[in-house]
Amino acid sequence: MSSSPTRFDRGHTDDLMTFLTASPSPYHAVATAAERLEKAGFRQVEETAAWDGTTGGRYVVRGGAIIAWYVPEGAAPHTPFRVVGAHTDSPNLRVKPRPDSGAHGWRQVAVEIYGGPLLNSWLDRDLGIAGRLTLRDGTHRLVNVDRPLLRVPQLAIHLDRGANDGLKLDRQRHMQPIWGLGEDVREGDLVRFLAEGADLGAEDVTGWDLMVHSVEPPAYLGRDRELLAAPRLDNLLSVHAGTAALAAVATAGAAPAHIPVLAAFDHEENGSESDTGAQGPLLGTVLERSVYARGGTYEDRARAFAGTVCLSSDVGHAVHPNYAERHDPTHHPRPNGGPILKVNVNQRYATDGSGRAVFAAACEEADVPWQTFVSNNDLPCGTTIGPITAARHGIRTVDIGVACLSMHSARELCGADDPFLLANSLVAFLK
Incomplete structure (x- = not known):
């Protein structure tokens, strides 16, 4: 990855499309990222094992979260960290504990709404199912159909003449997908189907974390193919960029001024309050253990955290040509204009003036253009893992991302240049 990019590196965007297709769930995203880090020389360490202070790349996996870091040769116990933060989850429909349902000759799968999806974007769309099965011995098996x-069928216009005047979806009654025909609900049918596809016996499966996903592949869009349409850009675009940047810095041999880190959490879309979310202790525990494994003391830990900076990378809103009045009139981020700096004085984003300087320096080093996003004062502002990370760990945090349209849709849209530009800014930051 070049530190001085040329616009629209098709190879990077092609690779992002491959990453998205391979990652229909947080568990698959973590496995895909881990596989790429392994190829860059990283090795997995178990949280239950003793850690040593040797140099090199390491990563920890817990469920749908991954923390990876590279210890350069000569790094002292008090060496600060440079963290790229992101999240692996996306709003979607998730399978309930008793998934087998149906009525009137249709077989259906009972789902629960996860996060804040645009519900209408899931209607009349071809859907697969993915996630993990938990086996009797406590291990997990990834599955991906x-x-x-499946399909969530919309009611025909003939039966709802007012649909175009204001579609109202009942989250319980109207969002249950169909997946076949049959008069009788057969308990265990879905899990049996998935277990057989994974060469397992249904009796071996004691739990599951499953979700549906659009099977339409990512695609370039537009007259000049300058746009990217894809599922889960929020926020696997950032996970992919962070993984690529960390691998690039590690294989180039980072100087011991910082320890580069990737922290990709789960459950951001529903508040981050879990053992794999940014509200949990995972990141702080990993960073502390890295300090102590290198012979550090609490004083070294305090010094390292005081010098640490985190770039919280998540997608943001591009100006919408059909709803420009919903945006701040002087801040109109555009696709292919480079990554965005996200600012909110009420701390929905963690960026302040000193954080802006860090991000601007990274973009200047990488020869990457950048933009600023701020919300319209009349509309509530979303949030990210940024303020959580800053408050929980006491580390300076800056919120950034890529401008997109259709955020939280089953299929989102961004500029095809921007993933590459973001990744290059992250390389410069981690260096």
Whole structure:
């Protein structure tokens, strides 16, 4: 990855599309990122094992979260960290504990709404199912049915003449997908189907974390193919960029001024309050253990954290041509204008003036253009893992991302240049 990018590196964007397709769930995203880090020389360490202070790349996986870091040769116990933060989860429909349902000759899968999806974007779309099965011995098996399997059918216009005047979806009654025909509900049918596809016996499966996903592949869009349409850009675009940047810095041999880190959490879309979310202790525990494994003391830990900076990378809003009045009139981020700096004085984003300087320096080093996002004062502002990370760990945090349209849709849209530009800014930051 070059520190001085040329616009629209098709190879990077192609690779992002491959990453998105391979990652229909947080568990798959973590496995895909880990595989790429392994190829860059990183090795997995178990949280239950003793850690040593040797140099090199390491990563920890817990459920749908991954923390990876590279200890350069000569790094002292008090060496500060440079952290790229992101999240692996996306709003979607998730399978309930008793998934088998149906009525009137249709077989259905009972789902629960996860996060804040645009519900209408899931209607009349070919859907697969993915996630993990938990086996009797406590291990997990990833599953991915990446073909048209389910569909949430919309009511025909003839039966709802007012649909175009204001579609109202009942989250319980109207969002349950169909996946076949049959008069009788057969308990265990879905899990049995998934277990057989994974060469398992249904009796071996004691739990599951499953979700549906659009099987339409990512695609370039537009007259000049300058746009990218894809699922889960929020926020696997950032996970992919962070993984690529960390691998690039590690293989180039980072100087011991900082320890580069990737922290990709789960459950951001519903508040981050979990053992794999940014509200949990995972990041702080990993960073502290890295300090202590290198012979550090609490004083070294305090010094390292005081010098640490985190770039919280998540997608943001591009100006919408059909709803420009919903945006701040002087801040109109555009696709392919480079990554965005996200600012909110009420701390929905963690950026302040000193954080802006850090991000601007990284973009200047990488020869990457950048933009600023701030919300319209009349509308509430979303938030990220940024303020959580800053408050929980006491580390300076800056919120950034890539401008997109259709955020929280089953299929989102961004500029095809921007993923590459973001990744290059992250390389410069981690260096």
